[in-house]
Amino acid sequence: MVRANTVSIQTLRRLPLYLHYLKSVRGALPRISATVLADALGFNDVQVRKDLGSVSGNGRPKKGYETEELIADLELYLGCDSRTPAVLIGAGNLGRALLSYGGFSDYGLEIVAAFDSSDAVVGTTAGKKTVMGMDKLRTICEENGVRLGIITVPAAGAQSACDKLVECGVKAIWNFAPTTLKVPHGVLVENENLASSLAVLSKHLTGEDTGA
Amino acid sequence: MVRANTVSIQTLRRLPLYLHYLKSVRGALPRISATVLADALGFNDVQVRKDLGSVSGNGRPKKGYETEELIADLELYLGCDSRTPAVLIGAGNLGRALLSYGGFSDYGLEIVAAFDSSDAVVGTTAGKKTVMGMDKLRTICEENGVRLGIITVPAAGAQSACDKLVECGVKAIWNFAPTTLKVPHGVLVENENLASSLAVLSKHLTGEDTGA
Numbered sequence: 001m002v003r004a005n006t007v008s009i010q011t012l013r014r015l016p017l018y019l020h021y022l023k024s025v026r027g028a029l030p031r032i033s034a035t036v037l038a039d040a041l042g043f044n045d046v047q048v049r050k051d052l053g054s055v056s057g058n059g060r061p062k063k064g065y066e067t068e069e070l071i072a073d074l075e076l077y078l079g080c081d082s083r084t085p086a087v088l089i090g091a092g093n094l095g096r097a098l099l100s101y102g103g104f105s106d107y108g109l110e111i112v113a114a115f116d117s118s119d120a121v122v123g124t125t126a127g128k129k130t131v132m133g134m135d136k137l138r139t140i141c142e143e144n145g146v147r148l149g150i151i152t153v154p155a156a157g158a159q160s161a162c163d164k165l166v167e168c169g170v171k172a173i174w175n176f177a178p179t180t181l182k183v184p185h186g187v188l189v190e191n192e193n194l195a196s197s198l199a200v201l202s203k204h205l206t207g208e209d210t211g212a
Numbered sequence: 213m214v215r216a217n218t219v220s221i222q223t224l225r226r227l228p229l230y231l232h233y234l235k236s237v238r239g240a241l242p243r244i245s246a247t248v249l250a251d252a253l254g255f256n257d258v259q260v261r262k263d264l265g266s267v268s269g270n271g272r273p274k275k276g277y278e279t280e281e282l283i284a285d286l287e288l289y290l291g292c293d294s295r296t297p298a299v300l301i302g303a304g305n306l307g308r309a310l311l312s313y314g315g316f317s318d319y320g321l322e323i324v325a326a327f328d329s330s331d332a333v334v335g336t337t338a339g340k341k342t343v344m345g346m347d348k349l350r351t352i353c354e355e356n357g358v359r360l361g362i363i364t365v366p367a368a369g370a371q372s373a374c375d376k377l378v379e380c381g382v383k384a385i386w387n388f389a390p391t392t393l394k395v396p397h398g399v400l401v402e403n404e405n406l407a408s409s410l411a412v413l414s415k416h417l418t419g420e421d422t423g424a
Binding site for chain 1: 305
């Protein structure tokens with residue numbers, strides 16, 4: 001029984017890890033159990049069994065899953081076969097890295113264009129794409145049916161970039177700027193706050209009790 | 213009263229956001245209240261008041277905080293004035309981006325060297341640094357007292373890179389590889405899983421109920 005529509009955000013975040021691991025062992029392990037997968041990834045096996053059961057109906061008691069079947073079920077659920085066109089705003093170091101990073105295509109993400117408000121950056125090439133001025137944003141979003149936007153501008157310009165994306169019909173925003181964004185109902189923002197992660201790591205090194 | 217040693221991970225993750233925002237308004241707002249800060253960042257004001265109270269003793273009922281005092285308290289708590297030497301393993305696109313990204317220095321992070329296992333990459337320059345072979349890792353870590361390691365290698369090589377870092381005395385690992393890492397007690401791993409974030413965004417666009 002597949003209960004895809006009741007998958008929690010927490011489960012959803014773990015699914016790509018399962019998929020990535022399964023692909024790495026597909027040749028060696030024709031079958032795999034939730035317990036083996038849990039052990040390999042350092043997760044609780046009850047949780048893994050529950051996660052897999054929510055996206056695949058092919059698990060067998062005691063026998064586990066056919067690795068290829070489970071990979072197919074995960075790819076289908078995660079929409080790896082479908083294509084998600086996206087635009088990126090902010091062609092600085094991080095923006096250029098994401099543009100040239102190939103890993104996202106495994107998950108269907110295709111960054112169709114990059115934009116920047118700086119005349120010094122517009123016209124330069126990043127990841128085989130020519131950075132465009134913000135005035136081109138609406139046209140590109142409409143022509144490509146873009147509903148996902150990636151923000152890699154400095155914090156001060158993040159809300160403005162976010163507002164422009166929303167005006168162009170974007171419904172999901174991946175925010176790498178170290179600030180929170182205000183969006184209308186129905187628009188999802190996923191914050192990738194590197195500074196917060198760094199704070200946790202640095203504090204661990206100072207020996208503070210962070211209540212971890 | 214400062215209760216820095218009882219700050220939770222969740223609070224710790226929010227502190228850099230407060231600091232970043234306060235720096236952006238330091239000229240315009242000589243004083244700021246937890247309520248104003250909460251509104252600006254979209255947080256619950258009770259939570260913000262609690263967060264600030266845990267790292268600064270300078271808040272006044274009704275009056276709030278002197279902006280500069282609060283910035284100083286946050287910088288002190290986050291160790292922005294101290295220097296955290298780090299090494300990075302994996303000089304691919306993401307690794308190179310982190311090497312050339314200036315934003316981390318605001319938080320005391322200094323990536324002293326970059327390493328890669330590929331002969332094709334060793335010797336190339338990334339962010340004004342020459343990428344070194346893995347055989348140099350121990351010496352560099354010892355010479356610089358490195359206890360923080362950043363992993364930007366493909367998942368298949370992540371555990372090996374992690375083990376080498378731990379062998380060299382690293383106590384905190386920032387993992388950008390889409391896999392979980394096994395480390396001994398006392399070593400903290402902070403996972404930066406971009407694929408998981410992407411899964412959440414993509415699923416939102418497909419209109420699934422992710423129980424958000």
